[in-house]
Amino acid sequence: MxxxxxxxxxxxxxxxxxxxxxxxxxxxxxxYSTATLTRHYRVFDEALSGMPHLIAYAVKANGNLAVLKTLGDLGAGMDVVSEGEFRRALAAGVPGGRVVFSGVGKTADEIAFALAHNVRQLNVESFEELELVSRVAVANNAVAPVALRVNPDVDAKTHAKIATGKSENKFGIPISRAREAYARAKSLPGIEAMGVDVHIGSQLTDLAPFESAFRKVAELTRLLREDGHDIRRIDLGGGLGIPYRQANEAPPLPFDYGALVKRTVGDLGCEIEIEPGRLIAxxxxxxxxxxxxxxxxxxxxxxxxxxxxxxxxxxxxxxxxxxxxxxxxxxxxxxxxxxxxxxxxxxxxxxxxxxxxxxxxxxxxxxxxxxxxxxxxxxxxxxxxxxxxxxxxxxxxxxxxxxxxxxxxxxxxxxxxxxxxx
Structure with a gap:
C-alpha cells in the first residue's frame, strides 16, 4: 500500500x-510519503510483536536524512554498510546503540569509528575481518559486540545481482565453518560474539528461502550454545520483496513473514533483528x-x-x-x-x-x-x-x-x- x-x-x-x-x-x-514510510515501519513492528526485536532500516535503500529521521523517530534502528551511512544515521538522530554495521569490506578506520560511537553490533563476514576487529578493538581499549554472518547456501530465487546467500556469493562465512569461526572469536581479545547474522538476498517474493535459511540459523544457534557461546541475538537480514507490478504481483505480507520468524526462531529466546529497506522505502x-x-x-x-x-x-x-x-x-x-x-x-x-x-x-x-x-x-x-x-x-x-x-x-x-x- x-x-x-x-x-x-x-x-x-x-x-x-x-x-x-x-x-x-x-x-x-x-x-516520498511520510505516511507510507510510517505505515510500513509499523506493519513490520506489529508483525514481530511479542518478541524482543529491533527493526534496523537498511540505509542503503534510501539514505536521505529526512527519511532516516522519520524512521528513527518511530524507534527504528539503522543497518549501515559504511562510515558514511553510519554518519548519516547519527546526523538523523539515531544513536550508535541502534546501529548495526554490516558489509563485507569494513576498513580499520570504519571499525574504529563504529566502536567510538558505541555501535550496537558489527556483523563480521570473514575470519580475516574477525582478526581485524580484534586488533582494532584492543588498540582502542574496547570490546566489539559481534554477530558472525553465516552463508547458508540458500538460493533466494531472486535476480543474480542481488542474491547474497549462495555459496558462490562473496558474503558471509560458510555455515559449515561457523562453529570454527565462533571458536576463533572466543579466543580473540576485544571480541564479544553474541549473535548470529544471515541475509540471503533482496526482493524475495517467496517465504520458502527465508524458512530454509532461518531453520539453518536456528540449528546453528543451538549448536553454538552447546559449544558454550552466549548467543543472545539473531539478525535475520532483510530482503522481503514489494509489488513493482501493482496489477499482478503479491509478495508475502510482513504479517506472514513475522509468523515465519516466530515459527522458526521464536523458541530460542533471542532478540530478533531484521533489516528491511526496500519494503519500507x-x-x-x-x-x-x-x-x-x-x-x-x-x-x-x-x-x-x-x-x-x-x-x-x-x-x-x-x-x-x-x-x-x-x-x-x-x-x-x-x-x-x-x-x-x-x-x-x-x-x-x-x-x-x-x-x-x-x-x-x-x-x-x-x-x-x-x-x-x-x-x-x-x-x-x-x-x-x-x-x-x-x-x-x-x-x-x-x-x-x-x-x-x-x-x-x-x-x-x-x-x-x-x-x-x-
Missing amino acids: DHFLYRNGELHAEEVRVADIVAAVGTPLYI GNAGILVSEVIYRKQGEGREFLVLDAAMNDLIRPAMYDAWHDIVPLKEPAPGVEKAEVDVVGPICETGDTFARARPLPPLGPGDLVAFRSAGAYGAVMSSEYNGRRLVPEVLVNGDQFAVVRARPSFEEMLARDTIPAWTA
Whole structure:
C-alpha cells in the first residue's frame, strides 16, 4: 500500500497534488510519503510483536536524512554498510546503540569509528575481518559486540545481482565453518560474539528461502550454545520483496513473514533483528518526469523523458520493472499504445521500458515511476553532466525539499584544475 492516489483525476502524494510540487521544484524529481514510510515501519513492528526485536532500516535503500529521521523517530534502528551511512544515521538522530554495521569490506578506520560511537553490533563476514576487529578493538581499549554472518547456501530465487546467500556469493562465512569461526572469536581479545547474522538476498517474493535459511540459523544457534557461546541475538537480514507490478504481483505480507520468524526462531529466546529497506522505502516514493518528445522510430515509438538512467538506474542495471503512470488520470477505456520509454543519455541502456502500453502522452505531459523510493535517488549520479535529482518529502498537506537540485556552478565547483595547466 502507498499514499500516491488519483483524486479528482490528478495524482496526489498524500494530500498534495503532485503537479503542484512539480510547479515548485521542476522535473525530474523524487517524492516520498511520510505516511507510507510510517505505515510500513509499523506493519513490520506489529508483525514481530511479542518478541524482543529491533527493526534496523537498511540505509542503503534510501539514505536521505529526512527519511532516516522519520524512521528513527518511530524507534527504528539503522543497518549501515559504511562510515558514511553510519554518519548519516547519527546526523538523523539515531544513536550508535541502534546501529548495526554490516558489509563485507569494513576498513580499520570504519571499525574504529563504529566502536567510538558505541555501535550496537558489527556483523563480521570473514575470519580475516574477525582478526581485524580484534586488533582494532584492543588498540582502542574496547570490546566489539559481534554477530558472525553465516552463508547458508540458500538460493533466494531472486535476480543474480542481488542474491547474497549462495555459496558462490562473496558474503558471509560458510555455515559449515561457523562453529570454527565462533571458536576463533572466543579466543580473540576485544571480541564479544553474541549473535548470529544471515541475509540471503533482496526482493524475495517467496517465504520458502527465508524458512530454509532461518531453520539453518536456528540449528546453528543451538549448536553454538552447546559449544558454550552466549548467543543472545539473531539478525535475520532483510530482503522481503514489494509489488513493482501493482496489477499482478503479491509478495508475502510482513504479517506472514513475522509468523515465519516466530515459527522458526521464536523458541530460542533471542532478540530478533531484521533489516528491511526496500519494503519500507520502495513504495513510499515516486520519480516524476516530463515528456520531452514523442519520437517515431522504425517500427516502434519512443517516449523521450527528461529523467534518465543516472536518475533511476534499476531498469538499466537489473532489467527492473516500474509501473509508469500519467499524472492526469486517463479516462475509463482510453486506448493504449505500446511505446519504448527512454531517457536522453547517450546509452542504449538508458531505457526504462520497452513496448509498454501507455495512454496517449506527448511533450509537456508528466509521468510518475511508481515504487521508486528504494535504490533510486541513492544510486543516482551526474553521468553525462546531469545534475542530481531533488528529493521532496510530503507529510499530509505539506511538502519540503529535502535535497535540493544543485546548480551547474555547484557541480563544476567540485572539480579543481591544477596550476600546471595555466
